[in-house]
Amino acid sequence: MKILVCISHVPDTTSKINFTEGDTKFDTNGVQFVINPNDEFGLTRAMWFKEKQGASIDVVNVGGPETEPTLRKALAIGADSAIRVNTAATDGFAVAKQLAKVVQDGGYDLVIAGRESIDYNGGMVPGMLAALTDANFVNNCIGLEVDGSNATATREIDGGKETVSTSLPLIIGGQKGLVEESDLRIPNMRGIMMARKKPLNVLEPVDASAETSAIKFEKPAPKGAVKLVSPDNIDELVSLLHNEAKVI
């Protein structure tokens, strides 16, 4: 089984978010970048397929050279080779078109992408990729088994979960649940050394226009001070929630 894991290069979850150039660009100054957490759950599940079912794993990112350390980390975790499509990731549709070319040329059986990146939260790349390559698609995937060309996937639905049968080629919008948090792997020294020697191929992009553009960013207004209620006066809390906040 040939697996492709799509990797977004995103600010670490603890990052303070700031903007620059008149609030039109994300300020990367002092920001640590990581593998998008939703993608990391997918990569870790792919490692299971590699180790138990002999799958091969390529990882791919659409982005500039600054994303290569993130791809190297994925190689250190255990992916076999990496691809970087050399163009800025503008909107999700454009990224999906770049990935569609990689998927079609690579003949992958299974493509795992995170259900969304934690920066732009577009939540569209895996689904668009499935539509562009005419593959089956399961979103919000929290469980995946593959047997030959058949797959069983569990997806989170509002208020529960749903298990579906489907077949390869398959594209997954993955998230936590594909593996547990405790299954995530921290690259060891051997993995990091080996990653340096693994191939990282840079591909030139296909012609794909962005269908949306992020024109401006804004931070939420600063929050007013918390109103403290004494633990001996819970009546007051109920009254505030009813009369002031009007939420009960």
Add this chain to the structure above:
Amino acid sequence: MSVLVYTESEEGKFKKVALEVASYAKAVASQMGTTVTAVTFNVSDASELGNYGVDKVLNIANTSEFNAKIYADALKQAAEKEDAKVVIVSSSADSKYLAPLLAVGLNAGYASNVIEAPVSTSSFTVKRTAFTNKAFNYTEINTDVKVVGVSSNSFGLVENSGSASVEDFVPSLIASDTKVQSVDKASDKVSIADADIVVSGGRGLKGPENWGMIEELAEVLGAATACSKPVSDLGWRPHSEHVGQTGKPVASNLYIAIGISGAIQHLAGVNASKVKVVINTDPEAPFFKAADYGVVGDAFEVVPQLIEKLKEFKAQNA
């Protein structure tokens, strides 16, 4: 030229998000000087949508239960029939599943997590959340046809004194290899996505055996229960309850955090809630900076009192 909206239903009844996206579609249609057409699947009486600004309903009868590929293609056919330039969907799990498929089908730019009526409909610009609610982002959709995903509980329900005409629509349904085997859904519990109120517990509760009071508080309030990431990682509560940056987003009217310190990732995920209450023994807990109301105190003393007071309040206001 109408604005098309996908109004989701369950067992023939509209979900709350359906009425919210209908309200949103009406706002967009008013800005553009056009009408609203809703698409429903297997709904026998769709007249309720008229109260939220829908002019016309296309009901697709006798279809299978939700299948993203089939539904997206049927919606595409409806959009083409109506010559719709804007298609509105919700942020439910199902809508987020089908929206990217629909966008590709219509060759449309798609903006998700939109929280307000468009800033402009000439150069079509919407305000959406990004960086998991740590920021907002104005996105311009450049394509002829646009798909807009509205964040739950952001626009609200706006009643209208209209009425909707209903007609049957028979698209040519495509095939899908993806088939539902089983559904595991607690029908008696409020889901986090639908809930007006969410009661959430953290590591401060010390162990899964102490969740009885969280559930009781949720029951009194008609709320959904949720938890912080460490609690789900420790296996005290199921993953489906984990809210935060890598868990579920919460955009409830009221979010009550009990024994949750308020790590930046947790706050990001719950920030969209309108009113936040924190109960924590540690006055330095970061959540106090993000909350509207706070109680510095022991959850094991405060929560039982809160349950009692709320019961009294409910009895008086019943």
